[in-house]
Amino acid sequence: MRRAPWKTLPRHSSCFRAGDYLPWLLRSGTDMPLEAIWRPLLGEVRVLPTPTGRHALWWFLEHCPLQAGDGVALAGYNYYPVVQILVDRGLRPRFVDIEPETLCMDPERLEEELDEGCRMVLVTHMFGHPADMARIGEICRRRGLILFEDCAHAVGTRWKDMPVGVLGDGALFSFGVYKAVNAFGGGMLVLRGDAAGGVPGPPPASESPLKALLDPLVRALVTLLMTPGLYGLTLAPFLALCRRHFPRLYHLLDPSDNDPHYRFDPRGRAPFQSFMAEMVRRQVARLEAAVQQRRARAAGLRERLAGVPGVGWLEGDRHGRANASYLGVRLADARAAAAFLERRGVGCRAGEFLDVSRLPQFAPWAASCPQARKAEEEVLRLPSYPCLGEGDLDRIASTLREFQENP
Numbered sequence: 001m002r003r004a005p006w007k008t009l010p011r012h013s014s015c016f017r018a019g020d021y022l023p024w025l026l027r028s029g030t031d032m033p034l035e036a037i038w039r040p041l042l043g044e045v046r047v048l049p050t051p052t053g054r055h056a057l058w059w060f061l062e063h064c065p066l067q068a069g070d071g072v073a074l075a076g077y078n079y080y081p082v083v084q085i086l087v088d089r090g091l092r093p094r095f096v097d098i099e100p101e102t103l104c105m106d107p108e109r110l111e112e113e114l115d116e117g118c119r120m121v122l123v124t125h126m127f128g129h130p131a132d133m134a135r136i137g138e139i140c141r142r143r144g145l146i147l148f149e150d151c152a153h154a155v156g157t158r159w160k161d162m163p164v165g166v167l168g169d170g171a172l173f174s175f176g177v178y179k180a181v182n183a184f185g186g187g188m189l190v191l192r193g194d195a196a197g198g199v200p201g202p203p204p205a206s207e208s209p210l211k212a213l214l215d216p217l218v219r220a221l222v223t224l225l226m227t228p229g230l231y232g233l234t235l236a237p238f239l240a241l242c243r244r245h246f247p248r249l250y251h252l253l254d255p256s257d258n259d260p261h262y263r264f265d266p267r268g269r270a271p272f273q274s275f276m277a278e279m280v281r282r283q284v285a286r287l288e289a290a291v292q293q294r295r296a297r298a299a300g301l302r303e304r305l306a307g308v309p310g311v312g313w314l315e316g317d318r319h320g321r322a323n324a325s326y327l328g329v330r331l332a333d334a335r336a337a338a339a340f341l342e343r344r345g346v347g348c349r350a351g352e353f354l355d356v357s358r359l360p361q362f363a364p365w366a367a368s369c370p371q372a373r374k375a376e377e378e379v380l381r382l383p384s385y386p387c388l389g390e391g392d393l394d395r396i397a398s399t400l401r402e403f404q405e406n407p
């Protein structure tokens, strides 16, 4: 039986209201620097706007005292472009296995993997789950290592009574379409400590005025078409068509899975623009409400799926308070489940994050990370965005239940 196409749920939605598009439509920016926008949340830190989250890491590496060949420890379950940036900088990734409960770096493994040449730890608050910053921070202080946080998923995530992003020497945030704060692109580098004041910014980006126009336009369009209701009538059938007939275009529009040829191009994206700061300002003002809504959706799904065979849960709050930006479940075969849910109109994508320690392009630094491998095979992200209604949650849960009961 075919379901009405407008009922297809996207895997992610920013749940924007019409007014959220206005700063972009009218190009009305704010004069408020990002630092002032984030001060209520992050306190006194230096904030540099960047064209993407990746640029923030790239710029940090440009300015931190690392030399070619130095080791950087990071979790084996990760976003491969981040690893590629380290490699392109001549650094040596040292893959550390993860805690199965949080999908974040396991401090026990970190201690074992650190060698003489390791100078930095890059910790990712995966799925918005805070990592074990007590132990990771202690290891970094004891050994004099640089500590960098990847907060791409983690706006609003807390560790003890502190927000993540101010716990180390630097942090990246991303305002991409699929992230919890969406400014149609952009990102930021947060800096702390004595060296922070000396870092210039913002980093260079593409100077093409056409790119400055088109880059956000495409992202505004994708954001609009990821609105539940619209999605099933527009982007979903278009993506399905591309997937079948134009796989390269499909990968461009909806990248997931490994691309061994990916290279970071610092000039490949439009610069951070002032309308983005205004979009960020508005979303930061309602961040706490959005986190509560996401957490409520996540709890609602968990309740509905209680007792379904073969569904396991992560422990996002193990080291603090997760922002619930991503809701992960553990299944026997995440890929098969994702394909089933997609066919039934529930947006899901396998292969968003991978066991990067065994990817072919990183073969010289290959490591064994069994928990990262298991996470790649088993963890699936379910929709949990604020504009999902009770009926949507029922449908997500009953579809997954159906798959689990008759796979």
Ligand SMILES: *Cc1c(COP(=O)(O)O)cnc(C)c1O
Residues within 6 Å of the ligand: 052, 053, 054, 055, 078, 079, 082, 124, 150, 152, 153, 173, 174, 175, 176, 186, 187
């Ligand atoms: C999205 C993401 C990034 C980078 O963000 P961009 O703005 O896309 O460059 C970094 N790390 C993780 C874990 C991400 O999901």
